[in-house]
Amino acid sequence: MTAIAPPLAGLARVNLMPRSEIVRRERDELVRRWIWIVFGAIIVAILIIGGAFWFKLMAEQRLAAEQAHTNALITEIASLSEVSQALATQSELTDYRTEAMAHDLEWAPVIAKVSGALPADAALTGFDFTVGGAPQTDDPSLEQGVVGTFAVDSPTPLDIVPIIRALRGIDGVLYADGQSITTSQASEGRFAYQLNVEFDQTVYSGAYASEDAAAEEGDN
Known part of the structure; x- marks a missing residue:
């Protein structure tokens, strides 16, 4: 093997x-x-x-x-602090002017309203105004604005009643009244009268109203 x-x-x-x-x-x-x-x-x-x-x-x-x-x-x-201070002062003065001049009058319309109610031969010779308060409501026709006494001179005796009625019908007049001076008190053949008239605050000019108040008045 x-x-x-x-x-x-x-x-x-x-x-x-x-x-x-x-x-x-x-x-x-x-x-x-x-x-x-x-x-x-x-x-x-x-x-x-x-x-x-x-x-x-x-x-x-x-x-x-x-x-x-x-x-x-x-x-x-x-x-900018001086600018801010100046703006604040301006705002204060504007507010003060608005408050102080709130009852500034438009003299010409007041005189024209009274003169328009007199006869042609009568002449307005003087006036004494007392202004009312500052506007307190949105409707100046509801508040007293001016209370005035007007002196009227005429060469002839006047019928005082129609004159008072004419004054009371004028827009802005709250009240009117008058009294005549007699011929014994008249000088040189002329007659003197006194008219007491009270106007509402629509006679205020509103020239110094604040911008907000002026805007509201314009909207109304």
Whole structure:
């Protein structure tokens, strides 16, 4: 019989490295790994610190810009303080003028209304006005505006009754009355009369009314 030779399994390998060297190499590898881990942690910490410093720097710059803008606004407001004070003074003076001149009269229409009720040969020789209060309601025809005494001169005796009736029929007249001076009191053949007339506040000019009041009056 022929014997069959066993197949060759390859060359035999034997690790002749001492155990201590293997342990040393494993330890060195572990140390290198920890060194890289520590180095990575340091890099990450540096990046975090740098990012925080950058954000802090940006915040400081924005804060400085806002503070500069605020200071500029304060300076601008301070420069406008004189203008604001002048406007406030103007407003106060306007209000004072509106209050003081609330009963400013339109003289010509008042005189024309009284003169229009007189006969052709009578003449208005004088008048004495007393103004009423400032307007208190939206309807000036309901409040007393002017109380006046008018002096009338005529070369002939006048019938005072028709004159009073004519005055009472005039728009803006609240009341009218009169009295005649007798011929014994007349001088040089002329006759003098006194007419007492009370007007409402429609005779006020309204020239110095406030803008709001003028707007309301215009709407009405």
